Amino acid sequence: MSLDPETRLKDTFAAAIATIGGDAAHGMDPAIRPSGKPEFGDFQCNAALGLAKKMGANPRDVAQSLIDAADLSDLCETPVIAGPGFINLTVLPAALQQAMDVMDTEALGVTPDSDPGVVVIDLCGVNVAKQMHVGHLRSTIIGDSLARILTRLGNDVRRENHLGDWGLPIAMVLHELRAAGVDLDAINLTDLDAAYREAQAKAKLDAAGLDAARARHSGPHRIAELEAQNEGASASRAAAAETLVALQGGDEALRHDWQKLIDVTMTAVQDASDKLSVTLGPEHNCGESTYRDDLQPVITHLEEGNFAHVDDGALVVDMPDRERPLLVRKRDGGFLYATTDLAAIRRRTQQTGAIRCIYAVDARQRDHFRDVFDAARIAGWGVNADGHDVELHHAAFGSVLGPDKRPLKTRSGTNATLSSLLDEAIARGTAEVTERSLRASSPTHGLDHTALAAIGRAVGIGAIKYADLSGDAVKDYVFDMDRMVAFEGDTGPYLQYAHARMCSILRKGGEDVSESPWGLEDVTERRLALLLLRYDQVVHAAAASLQPHRIAGYLREIAEAFSAFYQACSVMQAESDDLRRSRLRLCDLVRRVLADGLQLLGIDAPERM
RNA sequence: GCAGGUGUAGCUCAAUUGGAUAGAGCAUCGGUCUACGAAACCGAAGGUUGCAGGUUCGAGUCCUGCCACCUGCGCCA
Numbered sequence A: 001m002s003l004d005p006e007t008r009l010k011d012t013f014a015a016a017i018a019t020i021g022g023d024a025a026h027g028m029d030p031a032i033r034p035s036g037k038p039e040f041g042d043f044q045c046n047a048a049l050g051l052a053k054k055m056g057a058n059p060r061d062v063a064q065s066l067i068d069a070a071d072l073s074d075l076c077e078t079p080v081i082a083g084p085g086f087i088n089l090t091v092l093p094a095a096l097q098q099a100m101d102v103m104d105t106e107a108l109g110v111t112p113d114s115d116p117g118v119v120v121i122d123l124c125g126v127n128v129a130k131q132m133h134v135g136h137l138r139s140t141i142i143g144d145s146l147a148r149i150l151t152r153l154g155n156d157v158r159r160e161n162h163l164g165d166w167g168l169p170i171a172m173v174l175h176e177l178r179a180a181g182v183d184l185d186a187i188n189l190t191d192l193d194a195a196y197r198e199a200q201a202k203a204k205l206d207a208a209g210l211d212a213a214r215a216r217h218s219g220p221h222r223i224a225e226l227e228a229q230n231e232g233a234s235a236s237r238a239a240a241a242e243t244l245v246a247l248q249g250g251d252e253a254l255r256h257d258w259q260k261l262i263d264v265t266m267t268a269v270q271d272a273s274d275k276l277s278v279t280l281g282p283e284h285n286c287g288e289s290t291y292r293d294d295l296q297p298v299i300t301h302l303e304e305g306n307f308a309h310v311d312d313g314a315l316v317v318d319m320p321d322r323e324r325p326l327l328v329r330k331r332d333g334g335f336l337y338a339t340t341d342l343a344a345i346r347r348r349t350q351q352t353g354a355i356r357c358i359y360a361v362d363a364r365q366r367d368h369f370r371d372v373f374d375a376a377r378i379a380g381w382g383v384n385a386d387g388h389d390v391e392l393h394h395a396a397f398g399s400v401l402g403p404d405k406r407p408l409k410t411r412s413g414t415n416a417t418l419s420s421l422l423d424e425a426i427a428r429g430t431a432e433v434t435e436r437s438l439r440a441s442s443p444t445h446g447l448d449h450t451a452l453a454a455i456g457r458a459v460g461i462g463a464i465k466y467a468d469l470s471g472d473a474v475k476d477y478v479f480d481m482d483r484m485v486a487f488e489g490d491t492g493p494y495l496q497y498a499h500a501r502m503c504s505i506l507r508k509g510g511e512d513v514s515e516s517p518w519g520l521e522d523v524t525e526r527r528l529a530l531l532l533l534r535y536d537q538v539v540h541a542a543a544a545s546l547q548p549h550r551i552a553g554y555l556r557e558i559a560e561a562f563s564a565f566y567q568a569c570s571v572m573q574a575e576s577d578d579l580r581r582s583r584l585r586l587c588d589l590v591r592r593v594l595a596d597g598l599q600l601l602g603i604d605a606p607e608r609m
Numbered sequence B: 001g002c003a004g005g006u007g008u009a010g011c012u013c014a015a016u017u018g019g020a021u022a023g024a025g026c027a028u029c030g031g032u033c034u035a036c037g038a039a040a041c042c043g044a045a046g047g048u049u050g051c052a053g054g055u056u057c058g059a060g061u062c063c064u065g066c067c068a069c070c071u072g073c074g075c076c077a
Helices: A005-025 A047-055 A059-069 A093-103 A134-152 A168-179 A189-203 A207-215 A220-228 A233-248 A252-276 A295-304 A337-350 A363-378 A418-437 A449-469 A492-509 A523-532 A535-545 A549-568 A577-601
Strands: A032-034 A043-045 A080-082 A086-089 A118-122 A156-160 A309-311 A314-317 A326-329 A354-359 A391-394
Touching (some): A005 A032, A005 A043, A047 A059, A059 A080, A059 A086, A093 A523, A134 A156, A134 A252, A134 A449, A134 A535, A134 A577, A168 A233, A189 A233, A189 A252, A233 A252, A252 A449, A295 A314, A295 A337, A314 A363, A326 A337, A326 A363, A337 A363, A363 A391, A418 A449, A449 A492, A449 A549, A449 A577, A492 A577, A535 A549
Parallel strands (some): A118 A156
Antiparallel strands (some): A032 A043, A309 A314, A314 A326
């Protein structure tokens, strides 16, 4: 009797289906859904239609049989059969109140995962010596949210920032900077970024690769890229390769300089993480370089297990359902990023014991991860050290576009850097908060500059995060700062504002209502209550599908329902003391759910704004 | 050429994974502040869900074929 109405309805109708349906009904979904429209009640059961089909009976008759077989006396009003065979259900006030009592705990009704375990989340994925951009923003925001959601459900989540800190590109930058005699102690990330681009441009010609790309019908993008590279490259390549060999060999001076590159990069990353208030720090660094001693063992395992074979001089893993194999070792004996990714999966599953490995990475790497995941399973790493199946999941996200639907640029036309975007959002949030604080009636009136700046940051960053997390991540997404910081309508600040208003009422209320009996008679109160009771289910759905936007959409519904309630029902001037206390308790529970949900998205919820 | 993704209101996005009349926000128009915070609320208008078939009680969702855009495609990461 301690379950929410929806779960109870599912159980009850599942039993009724088994009773009247016999074998035909085995394992059938009771198809309990929140009703689409108020006139259809609170919930509907859609199982009669499918069941009637299997039984060769009339759907409305089957619906009646289900109702007769289901004991709903203490849960619902008399069910109504509608349309072709829908069963409309309205929850009794007492059942609603009871469910609300049960939910009103610290956990807010959220139950742990049935099979929790170690989950590794690969996020951020910066490259050393490269400026962070909006792609890293998405990876970081989405990965951080997924980490929070899975942690909330009792999993042991390990964030890993898989830095691009190893291999030829880094060696090229090192070579470039050393050859130019640059003082690495005085350099900043902008300089590093410039050196990186220059080194890339110098070294990237590959005539053989161009021919191969043409012969293999590579995309025009790839061919254009190769054509853009020109002679002189082989010399640069050779020099960079020498640097790489020396670095890998442990050359002390090189290692020293290499570490400086990393330090400069990570200082900027930490700055961005702090501004964003994401849980990401040096302790989550787990760069490619940390796998350097694992690469040969990976290759040995693949060779000894006959999972890979030599093709045209390279070592490849064949895919069962695809022509193109996965390259894991070059003809010259060098390793590739696929090798590193395999080493990471190997460590995460065989040593860390992960049951889920999640990659918050750009959707353009879809094919790559498909190959790597399949190869990992072939190699036997689809099962962890404890014999538990491992879910390998690419949480892909689309590209970030500007309002013109082209890759995002700043007003000056350059590639937008992450820090410039964050600074702008924070500045605009702060300006907005400060302006509103000037009104004498505002609860923020009189707050000092520091307090207003903290709120402004929460508002500006909240706007960016909500814009990113409120849509389906796999789709390309239009980053429009003007729209985000309008702070009106379906935005992060809308949710924060609703939360702040709840805080405001609770401050005025100032009494302990944790045991007060529920009223919930107004339609807006009922709607809020029914929504709140879905929280557990929503969090689990978001975790299972790895889609934070489900939580975002739910929270928007909560905020809308609260605003409607706020408009319709006076709390402090309620008609009776009991009703005031009931409404205060409702505000308190809504506030906690909203704050908890925003926390799962990584969005701060100020008490005033 | 092959593979994958996307296509929903003027714009930006949803749609509980096959359920009833496809929902929000922005923009437009019209109402609400001496009333717990108007960053809000209520209402109007806005749709052949890219096109054409198919599956069934029922399709934005599933299957087939087209169209458009995006992305990827062996020795870079």
